[in-house]
Amino acid sequence: MTRWRLTIEYDGAPFMGWQRQDHGPSVQQALEEALEKMTGERGQFTAAGRTDAGVHALAMTAHTDVTKVLTSHRLREGLNALVRPQPISVLDVEEVAEDWHARFSCVGRRYLYRILSRRAPPALDGGKVWHIAVPLDVDAMREGAKHLVGRHDFTTFRSAHCQSDSPVKTLDKLLVKTVGEEIYIVAGARSFLHHQVRSMVGCLALVGRGQWTPDDMRKALEAADRSALGLNAPPHGLYFVQALYA
């Protein structure tokens, strides 16, 4: 048996998320079916993060175990051929130790959130950005974001469905930057609560619009109460961009 580490890009639009679901297609299921067609084995794919319905990945890391002897080249090419026409692409495949684990060995996760900040709707990036048609104050957003960095109880920014043992997490970075007509929000932490990035971005958008002051971010955090959440940003602007390993 060989354990393979895979780097995977996907468009989240047609999927119920990474994880296998009874009620619709998932990235995990698409990959497992492709692997079964290729090897006859009913393997399982485990990812560094379980993205929600509609959330994209530029480089999700996952692992799977395969008994059949394969080269990394053949595994990547086979999966890419068999997963089509679903928008999933295996960028890289590498053999790892049998105790290496995409989720438990992961020591850091990075997300990118893309906001298209202009009056006109997107014609080319529909479904790939959150379009906000009113002007946003990026400096205020940046100031608001600073209140969330560090070790905090993130209950306010946590979904009711979150399965994490504790609401306390350490947010390493939350950067807000302008890239052309877009605002990029980059979030980094060892791990995140369910909906945490989208909840933080939703509140930052309120700050950008002037409906919240930057200091309202601090108040929302300190409330440690889900009802203090201002807004949950939509999934289609969110990208899983990197999993870090020691």
Next chain:
Amino acid sequence: MTRWRLTIEYDGAPFMGWQRQDHGPSVQQALEEALEKMTGERGQFTAAGRTDAGVHALAMTAHTDVTKVLTSHRLREGLNALVRPQPISVLDVEEVAEDWHARFSCVGRRYLYRILSRRAPPALDGGKVWHIAVPLDVDAMREGAKHLVGRHDFTTFRSAHCQSDSPVKTLDKLLVKTVGEEIYIVAGARSFLHHQVRSMVGCLALVGRGQWTPDDMRKALEAADRSALGLNAPPHGLYFVQALYA
């Protein structure tokens, strides 16, 4: 009557191109129908360039004449609302003089061609880039591109359907640069022949793959013969990016 100048973004995928066609949808038709719904007037849109089927625009410039009194804000918002769900977005609208002409006043056009240069197919940018799975020699492509810059007879790089009076054009720039996993080819000229950018990019791809030497670009140009063309790049990697006016 007011003449309006419009800046328009569109995804070329569902269209037969900019220009109205009997056999399928076009960007021009979509805009003209939206304008008619809004004003009751059967106006006409004229663009700086008539992109082919599948070719995108980040910022096409066009003009149209409207008798009904409107503000630029209302015209943009109305067109964007009525053109939906077609992937067309009016970015900007501005009143211009009645003798201003999107095509004839235009003194320069810029195109961008995006090649995704990696083994794995695109999951997020499908239909937005030309995927070339074999490695490309960017330095050789850059060297090959230099042979085309300047005033030349571009017959080799001209479609049989080209309606231009002369095959002689002045290519101001043809830049090849690496942007992450992509290769961007930026072409600038006062005007281009039909299929010229895609024909130049197709031959540069042959150079990148090592099937042509950089000097073969010069030979193809000097042949001034369509049969000397190596390859026509597909439309979906091409973007009209800018029209320049004096």
